[in-house]
Amino acid sequence: MTETTPQQTFANLGLIPTLIERLDALEYHQPTPIQSHVIPHILNGRDIVGGANTGSGKTAAFALPILQKVLQEEGQPRRGNLVSHLILVPTRELASQVAYSVKSYSYHVREKVKTTAVFGGVSVNPQMLALRGGSDIVVATPGRLLDLVSSNAIKLDQVKTLVLDEADRMLSLGFTDELNQILALLPEKKQTLLFSATFPEKVTGLAQNLLRDPIEIQLQSAEASTLVQRVFSVNKGQKTAVLAHLIKQHQWRQTLIFVNAKNACSHLAQKLSKRGITAEVFHGDQGQGARTRVLDEFKSGVIQVLIATDIAARGLDIEKLPVVINFDLPRSPADYMHRIGRSGRAGEVGLGLSLIDYDDYHHFKVIEKKNKFQLEREQVAGFEVDDDQSEAYFLPMTPRAKPAGTGKKKKKRQQENL
Ligand code: AMP
Numbered sequence: 001m002t003e004t005t006p007q008q009t010f011a012n013l014g015l016i017p018t019l020i021e022r023l024d025a026l027e028y029h030q031p032t033p034i035q036s037h038v039i040p041h042i043l044n045g046r047d048i049v050g051g052a053n054t055g056s057g058k059t060a061a062f063a064l065p066i067l068q069k070v071l072q073e074e075g076q077p078r079r080g081n082l083v084s085h086l087i088l089v090p091t092r093e094l095a096s097q098v099a100y101s102v103k104s105y106s107y108h109v110r111e112k113v114k115t116t117a118v119f120g121g122v123s124v125n126p127q128m129l130a131l132r133g134g135s136d137i138v139v140a141t142p143g144r145l146l147d148l149v150s151s152n153a154i155k156l157d158q159v160k161t162l163v164l165d166e167a168d169r170m171l172s173l174g175f176t177d178e179l180n181q182i183l184a185l186l187p188e189k190k191q192t193l194l195f196s197a198t199f200p201e202k203v204t205g206l207a208q209n210l211l212r213d214p215i216e217i218q219l220q221s222a223e224a225s226t227l228v229q230r231v232f233s234v235n236k237g238q239k240t241a242v243l244a245h246l247i248k249q250h251q252w253r254q255t256l257i258f259v260n261a262k263n264a265c266s267h268l269a270q271k272l273s274k275r276g277i278t279a280e281v282f283h284g285d286q287g288q289g290a291r292t293r294v295l296d297e298f299k300s301g302v303i304q305v306l307i308a309t310d311i312a313a314r315g316l317d318i319e320k321l322p323v324v325i326n327f328d329l330p331r332s333p334a335d336y337m338h339r340i341g342r343s344g345r346a347g348e349v350g351l352g353l354s355l356i357d358y359d360d361y362h363h364f365k366v367i368e369k370k371n372k373f374q375l376e377r378e379q380v381a382g383f384e385v386d387d388d389q390s391e392a393y394f395l396p397m398t399p400r401a402k403p404a405g406t407g408k409k410k411k412k413r414q415q416e417n418l
Contacts, residue, residue: 008030008031008036009030009031010023010028010030010031010035010039010064013031013035013036013039013040013043014039014040014043015039015043015064015065015068016068016071016072018071018108018109019064019067019068019071019105021108022105022106022107022108022109023060023064023105025108026104026105028060031057032056032057032060032061033056033219034050034052034056034057034058034061034217034219035057035060035061035064037050037061037217037219038050038061038062038193038215038217039061039064039065041215042061042062042065042066042191042193043065043068045191046191046213046214046215047191047192047193047194047211047212047213047214047215048062048192048193048194048195048211048214048215048216048217049194049196049207049211049214049215049216049217050193050194050195050196050217050218050219051195051196051197051198051199051217051218051219052195052197052217052219053197053338053341055341055342056219058165058195059097059098059101059102059165060101060105062087062163062165062193062195063087063098063101063102063105064105066085066087066102066137066161066163067102067105067106067113067137069085069160069161070084070085070106070112070113070136070137071109071112071113078114078133078134078135078136079133079134080133080134080155081131081132081133081134081152081153081154081155082134082135082154082155082157082158083116083131083134083135083136083137083138083154083155083156083158083159084134084135084136084137084158084159084160084161085136085137085138085159085160085161085163086137086138086140086156086159086161086162086163086186087102087137087138087139087140087163087165088140088141088142088145088162088163088164088165088170088179088182089139089140089141089165089166089170090141090142090165090166090169090170090173090175091119091141091169091311092119092120092121092122092141092288092291093291093295094165094166095117095118095119095139095140095141096117096119096292098117098139098165099115099116099117099139102115102137102139103115113136113137114133114134114135114136114137115135115136115137115138115139116130116131116135116137116138116139117138117139117140118130118131118138118139118140118141118144118145118148118154119140119141119144120141120143120144120147121287121288122288124144124147124148124151127144127148127153128148128151128153131148131153131154132153135154138154142170142175142178142179142182143175143178145178145182146178146181146182149182149185156182156185156186157185157186157187158187159186159187159190160190160191161190161191161192161193162186162190162191162192162193163192163193163194163195164179164192164193164194164195164196164206165195166195166196166197167194167195167196167203167206167207168196168197168198168199168200168202168203168334169196169197169338171200171202171203171206172200172202172332172334172335173311176202179206183210192210192211192212192214194206194207194210194211194214197334197337197338197341198334198337198338200334227340227341227343227349227350227351227352228349228350228351228352229340229351229352229353229354229373229375230351230352230353230354230375230378231353231354231355231356231364231375231376231377231378232353232354232355232356232377232378232379232380233356233357233361233377233378233379233385233390233391234355234356234357234379234380234383234385235357235383235385235386235389236357236358236359236389237357238357238383239327239355239357240268240271240272240275241275241383242355242380242383243257243272243325243327243355244272244275244276244277245380245382245383246353246380247272247277247305248276248277250323252304252305252322252323253301253304253322254298254301254304254306254321254322254323255304255305255306255322255323255324255325256298256306256308256321256323256324256325256342256343257279257305257306257307257308257324257325257327258307258308258309258310258324258325258326258327258328258330258339259307259308259309259327259328260309260310260328260329260330260331261309262283262284262285262309264309264328265281265282265283265307265308265309266281268307268327269281269307272305272307277305278303278304278305279303279304279305279306279307280294280297280298280303280305280306280307281294281306281307281308282294282295282298282306282307282308282309283308283309283311284309284311294306307327310330310335310338310339321342321343321350322343322350322351323343323350323351323353324339324340324342324343324350324351324352324353325353325354325355326339326340326352326353326354326355327355329354329356329360329363329364329367330367333366333367333369333370333371334370336354336367336371337371339352340352356377357389358389358391361391377391
């Protein structure tokens with residue numbers, strides 16, 4: 001992949017003083033690597049494929065050049081229900097976070113820039129009202145955006161910039177059809193910026209079809225180098241006991257625990273509570289208000305242990321999360337990387353820990369293989385694995401049969417479960 005020489009200041013990257021002033025106020029004194037690499041190219045009108053995680057500063061990397069364009073688009077008033085710059089994201093949390101960031105970068109010039117966030121799970125009416133008169137920037141999840149298109153609340157035929165944020169996640173959550181419908185509504189001529197933490201085939205295929213002569217930028221994220229991964233083998237039925245023991249022993253604060261289904265969140269919270277650990281849950285069935293409250297309390301440290309499903313936790317902007325635990329392994333190896341990427345951000349050392357019992361041994365090997373790493377299996381003192389449950393007893397083994405249900409139905413079931 002191509003790389004440009006990183007530059008040191010926002011001014012060198014070509015940003016205008018009015019944005020730099022605001023960045024100063026936000027104490028963004030230096031661009032992050034992804035910002036140094038992509039901002040000049042975006043300002044030059046190039047399409048971008050960027051490999052970057054949440055935590056790398058990628059929101060500002062695409063938002064600042066877009067804002068600069070809006071501020072420089074003299075004599076092009078907003079009108080009708082048109083949108084000039086469209087940012088597509090996979091989840092509601094990310095939609096509101098990205099919109100919040102964009103608004104904070106343009107806070108001092110807010111009468112000149114209108115940013116609207118549209119996402120599901122909340123009433124559509126205020127969003128329809130907000131879209132009236134047009135928007136410079138719309139941050140949207142695919143499903144709600146299509147609802148708004150079909151009720152004529154928004155028109156996409158004048159979009160100049162399209163951002164696909166967390167493209168891998170968007171596709172792995174099954175938004176391919178929605179995405180294709182949206183792409184068909186956009187004008188042929190536009191600038192497209194695609195950001196993704198991982199590049200499975202579907203994402204590279206999308207990039208090839210969609211982007212024109214893109215600049216490709218793949219950064220080794222800072223978080224990768226400061227993240228310690230560990231895996232503990234445990235006896236079947238002892239995961240909760242081991243988890244409670246570890247949390248107490250290490251006095252972990254701000255611990256994010258992943259499980260694979262909504263109801264598993266509250267089950268685990270109840271079991272931990274019996275062991276004296278208070279945990280909150282975060283999943284797709286909660287109302288937006290509840291999710292925002294939980295997230296704020298987790299960020300501020302009031303909640304120490306948060307049990308979440310993937311869809312809810314994706315894109316959470318929580319700085320310096322010290323510990324992320326896979327209580328259940330994620331189905332996809334890419335999700336494993338997303339999950340542990342929540343930890344050790346912004347140069348902090350973080351821990352990405354997985355608890356595996358004999359049902360997980362084979363799948364964890366697949367995760368290792370796909371992500372090209374291999375970890376030593378560790379055991380927790382006092383919870384040693386019985387001989388007949390140890391990995392050595394189970395491996396090598398024949399691949400397990402795939403669970404029943406494939407394709408769309410399975411995807412839908414997965415989405416509904418999170
Ligand atoms: P993101 O990867 O966009 O989710 O950003 C991660 C965090 O880094 C956010 O809290 C941003 O406010 C912060 N951030 C982004 N760029 C910079 C910068 N140049 N200097 C300091 N903080 C930044």
